[in-house]
Amino acid sequence: xxxxxxxxxSATAAxxxxxxxxxxxxxxxxxxxxxxxxxxxxxxGGEVVRALRxxxxxxxxxxxxxxxxxxxxxxxxxxxxxxxxDTPTGGEYWLNGTLVSKMSxxxxxxxxxxxxxxxxxxxxxxxxxxALHNVELPLVYAGVSGQERQRRAKEALARVxxxxxxxxxxxxxxxxxxxxxxxxRALVNRPSILLADEPTGNLDSTTSEEIMKVxxxxxxxxxxVIMVTHEPDIAAHARRVVVLRDGLVSSxxxxxxxxxxHALV
Amino acid sequence: MPFIEAIRLALNQLRVQKLKSFFTLLGVTxxxxxxxxxxxxxxxxxxxxxxxxxxKFLGVNTFTLRRFPQIxxxxxxxxxxxxxxRPYVTLDDAAALQEVLPADARWSLASSGWENAxxxxxxxxxxxIAEATSASYFTIKDLGIxxxxxxxxxxxxxxxxxxxxxxxIADAYFxxxxxxxxxxxxxxxxxxxxxxxxxxxxxxxxxxxxxxIAPFHSQMGRLTSQRTSVGSIIVQAPAxxxxxxxxxxxxxxxxxxxxxxxxxxxxxxxxxxxxALTQWETIHxxxxxxxxxxxxxxxxxxxxxxxxxxxxxxxxxxxxxGIRKSLGARRRDILSQFLVESATLSVVGAIxxxxxxxxxxxxxxxxxxxxxxxALWSIALSVGIGGGVGIVAGAYPAGRxxxxxxxxxxxxx
Numbered sequence: 001x002x003x004x005x006x007x008x009x010s011a012t013a014a015x016x017x018x019x020x021x022x023x024x025x026x027x028x029x030x031x032x033x034x035x036x037x038x039x040x041x042x043x044x045g046g047e048v049v050r051a052l053r054x055x056x057x058x059x060x061x062x063x064x065x066x067x068x069x070x071x072x073x074x075x076x077x078x079x080x081x082x083x084x085x086d087t088p089t090g091g092e093y094w095l096n097g098t099l100v101s102k103m104s105x106x107x108x109x110x111x112x113x114x115x116x117x118x119x120x121x122x123x124x125x126x127x128x129x130x131a132l133h134n135v136e137l138p139l140v141y142a143g144v145s146g147q148e149r150q151r152r153a154k155e156a157l158a159r160v161x162x163x164x165x166x167x168x169x170x171x172x173x174x175x176x177x178x179x180x181x182x183x184x185r186a187l188v189n190r191p192s193i194l195l196a197d198e199p200t201g202n203l204d205s206t207t208s209e210e211i212m213k214v215x216x217x218x219x220x221x222x223x224x225v226i227m228v229t230h231e232p233d234i235a236a237h238a239r240r241v242v243v244l245r246d247g248l249v250s251s252x253x254x255x256x257x258x259x260x261x262h263a264l265v
Numbered sequence: 266m267p268f269i270e271a272i273r274l275a276l277n278q279l280r281v282q283k284l285k286s287f288f289t290l291l292g293v294t295x296x297x298x299x300x301x302x303x304x305x306x307x308x309x310x311x312x313x314x315x316x317x318x319x320x321k322f323l324g325v326n327t328f329t330l331r332r333f334p335q336i337x338x339x340x341x342x343x344x345x346x347x348x349x350x351r352p353y354v355t356l357d358d359a360a361a362l363q364e365v366l367p368a369d370a371r372w373s374l375a376s377s378g379w380e381n382a383x384x385x386x387x388x389x390x391x392x393x394i395a396e397a398t399s400a401s402y403f404t405i406k407d408l409g410i411x412x413x414x415x416x417x418x419x420x421x422x423x424x425x426x427x428x429x430x431x432x433x434i435a436d437a438y439f440x441x442x443x444x445x446x447x448x449x450x451x452x453x454x455x456x457x458x459x460x461x462x463x464x465x466x467x468x469x470x471x472x473x474x475x476x477x478i479a480p481f482h483s484q485m486g487r488l489t490s491q492r493t494s495v496g497s498i499i500v501q502a503p504a505x506x507x508x509x510x511x512x513x514x515x516x517x518x519x520x521x522x523x524x525x526x527x528x529x530x531x532x533x534x535x536x537x538x539x540x541a542l543t544q545w546e547t548i549h550x551x552x553x554x555x556x557x558x559x560x561x562x563x564x565x566x567x568x569x570x571x572x573x574x575x576x577x578x579x580x581x582x583x584x585x586x587g588i589r590k591s592l593g594a595r596r597r598d599i600l601s602q603f604l605v606e607s608a609t610l611s612v613v614g615a616i617x618x619x620x621x622x623x624x625x626x627x628x629x630x631x632x633x634x635x636x637x638x639x640a641l642w643s644i645a646l647s648v649g650i651g652g653g654v655g656i657v658a659g660a661y662p663a664g665r666x667x668x669x670x671x672x673x674x675x676x677x678x
Contacts, residue, residue, distance in 0.1 A: 085591060085671050106595040113593020124588045124675060128281060140270060141593040185592070 010240065011060050013252075020056035027094050032192055032224050033059040033082060038091035038101070040077050051077040053247035054091065059226065061192075064219035066238035067228045074247040076197070079228045083116050083195045084108045096192050113141050117186025121198035123178045125170040131157060131181045132166040138189045156184040160214060176207035183214060187223070194218060196227040200234055212237045232262050271602050275609035278578075289574045290614030292567025293654060296560040297615045297647045301622025303556030304643040306629060307549065309636035314545045318468050318538075324406050326508050328537035329375075330354055330362075330498045330515060335536060351532045352523060353494035362498060365518045369503040370511055373399035374481045376489035376496030382477070383450045384438040391437040393430075394476040395451050397485035402478065403429075405501045413445045413460035421480035428456035428485075433474035435461050451477060454484040470634050512537070564650065567614070568658040575607050575662035586666050587674025600667040607659025608652050615651025619644050 011030075019027050020036050027034040040052040051074045059065055069075040080086040081093060084100055087108070093101040100111055117138075118124075125134045135153040144152070157166050160180040170178050179199060186194055196215070200208035216237060219225045227238060235241050241258040243251040253261070279286045329335075333348035340348075359374055366372060380395040402408075403415040416427050428449055435444045435458075444458045456479055465473035479485035481495075490496050500515060502508040512535055519533055579586070586599055594602075623639050630637035 080672055083591075106597075109590065109593050109595040109598075112591060118591055120675070124584070124591070126585055126588060128277075137589070138592045141589075141595075141598060189593075 010063060010254075011058065016056075016058040016252075019058045023092070026097055026099075027058075029097060030060045031058060031094070032061050032063075032096060033057060033226075034092075034094040035081075036092040036094075038078075038081060038088045038093055040074075040081060040086070041089045051247055052081070052088070055244075055247075055249055057082075057242065057249070059224070062219075062222050062224055064215070064225045064237075064239045065227070066235035066241045067226065067244065068230065068232065068235045068241055069244035069250075070230060072246075073244040075228050075230075075244050077247075078244065079195065079197050079226075082193075082226065083118060084111045109141075113138055113189065115192045117189065117191035117194045119179065119182050119186050119194065119196040119199045121201035123170070123175075123182045123202070125178060125181060125185075127170055130167050130169055131162060131173065131184075134170070134181055135166075135185045135188050138185060142189055152188055153184075156188040157181070159187065160184045174207075175203050176210050179203065179207075179211050180214065183211075183218075187218070192224060194223055194225045196225065198229055199227060200229070200231070208234065232258075236262070268601075268605065271605035272609055274602065275606035276613075278606060279610065279613060285574070286610065286613075289571055289610060290567075290617065292563060292570045293611050293614035293651055294618040294621065296563030296567055297618025297651065298622040298625060299563070300556060300560035300647055300650075301619050301639070301643055302625040302629065303559075304553065305623065305626035305637045305639045306635050307552040307556055308640045308643075309626075309630065309638035310552075311545075311549055312638045313468075313636045314549075315542065318541070324499065324501060324538065326503075326505055327405060327499060327501045328508075328512050328515075328535050330358070330500065330519065331496070331534045331536060334534040353491075354496070354498060354533065356493050356495060358519060358522060359495060359498055361518050361522055362500070362515060365514050366500065366511065367503075367507075370507075371401045371405050371501040373402040373405055373499045374486075374495050374497075375399075375402060375499050376481070376486065377476075378489045378496075380451050380488060382434070382438065382452075384448065386440060386442065387438045391434065391475070393434055393451060395485060395489055396476055396478045397481040397483070397489045398478055399481055402499070405499055408465075408478075409463035411461045411463045412443070413458070415460055416478075416480050421482050424480060424482035424484075424486075426454065426456045426479070426483050427459045428477050428479040429460040429462060430458055430477045431462050431472075431474035432464050433472055434477055449477065451479070451485065452488055454488070456483070456485070508537075508539075564654050567611075568654045571607055571611055571655060571658035572662060574610075575603060575659050576665070578606070579603065579662045579666040582666075583669065583674045583677040586669050587671045587677070590669070590671035591675060596667040599669075600663045603663030603666050604656055604659045607663070608655035611655025611658065612648060612651040615647050615654075618651075619647050622647075 019031055019034055023036055035055055035057045037054045037056060038052060039050070039054055042049045042051060055078060067075050067078060077086070081088055084095070087103070088101050091101065092099060095111065095115060100108065103111065126137070132150070132153050135156050136149045139149040139152060154163065154166060157163055160183050162177060162180055162184065165173060165177060170181070173181065200211055203211060212234065215225055215227065229235050236255065236259055239255050241253050241255065242249060332351050332354055362372060375396060375398045377394055377396040379392050381389050382391070382393045383389045400416055400418040400421050403410070410429070411432070415429055416425070420427055428451070430444065430449065438444070438449055439447055444461060447458050448455050449458055450456070462474070462476070467473065500511065502511045516531065516535060520531065523532055525532065589599065626637035626639060629635055
């Protein structure tokens, strides 16, 4: 199946502005992510660093979005906030109709477990655990029983064509295979968002294409995918590209607009 | 995270890092080993004193009138000399006791000494504990007769040369023979064997199966005591309730006979299993205390080692903790993971210590006269202590791990 043939859901710019400016209001059910004037400041020994200076971002279910920007633009900070690994200094963050910006550590852990599947640049697999056990981990923290856990983990590994590698440890797998284990782990708890941070940063270009194909397929099957990258040709795979600069959104374009601007057809 | 999962993880960690785990556990293992060994030996001694020594050697509800104590720790030169000036216990004393003792109390004369013996089948070599007693002695000491019979009061009064012998003596002087009806000579006096006593075992290395018992009024009495004196008179109260009353009756009777004024101390000894046991109780308490306090010091050291190792484990596995948190582990999941890990580590150490401790106790029991009796409570206590030490030692490192920030933790290398 080619993902491009499917009509991708999206929202108009006006709808996005409407939902991000309705301060305090619960967004409609089609919105997976809504941030309203979200800010994040760090206190670096008395000097305040403003990493995010007020981001409005609205993403509907089933969108495939790339967040781009040079280093220091705040894209990692935004990704940490969207992934509920961090809380904003100011502003609102609504995930699936729930205000998560004011949650405690343990509440955020529940949200990460249920709603978010992470794929990291450095894979972040447990080195001493097998592929299968790595994929089982989110289910362990979700309290899923042993048998059900194994069944679902095997299913997730099969989805990324690694059914025959489930007893291998990360050091017995290639980079591309490791990243696919990480993708299986991200998907195993059926999250609302697949959140990828530079997913191809440690891979060669052939393997990168392979991984991007996996993402495209998942997006085609209806998975919401958000990908943070600094490479325009990777970002060009997404249906929508949001570019950050100095802690603010500098552009928010469709795939075609972005490709045209970067002459990447 | 489910408990079983955490234990599995901890055991896995142990398996992967065998050498490190071994050194980590050493403190707990050695402490528990000594705890188990010391407690086992002390309990063994306790069992021994209470059952074998107090029960078999001294008898139940029984006290013994002697010239001076047989069982006494330190005796000064002066005390010893004073004892030597004391009057002997005599047959007249026994007659006086007969007057004052209630009808249901038993008593027996008892004199004893080591003597050479011989038979037609063995002309000597094994010494016997020669005892001259009354017929009631067998009842008081609860001596079972394996073959034949004990002697009767009539045989004692008549002074017949009959003898009841221990199993060791039966084997030594009548090898592969039925000793009943055969002759055993003690010193040079012939006795006819009429019974064999059931196996009694040893008390403090002394084999009770080497005793031979003949009527006091036979030649045996003259062999074991001088003229009209008696080594001791054993009195058994019919019940524990009347024990003290009877003991005081005897004390008064003997004091009167020795014409002692109220201010003068006794010039004789009344020994009972109770007086021996009181001494032992005190020693026992200190031994148990020492057996617990010394390992406790070791456990503190063991706990500090485990805490250090867990701190190292937390910093080595910072990235892992970050990954787990990013996947949805809550503080309490991480906390319990590390607590269970250190508790499991420590319990495994304790279990190893229990095994080694039992082995050590058995070894000591095998190569020395000290008995060993592994107390179940000490095993339960050790495993409990192991878990406790692990949790206490793991609390601080686990707390640190649980509070790590997931972003910073994942970035740590």
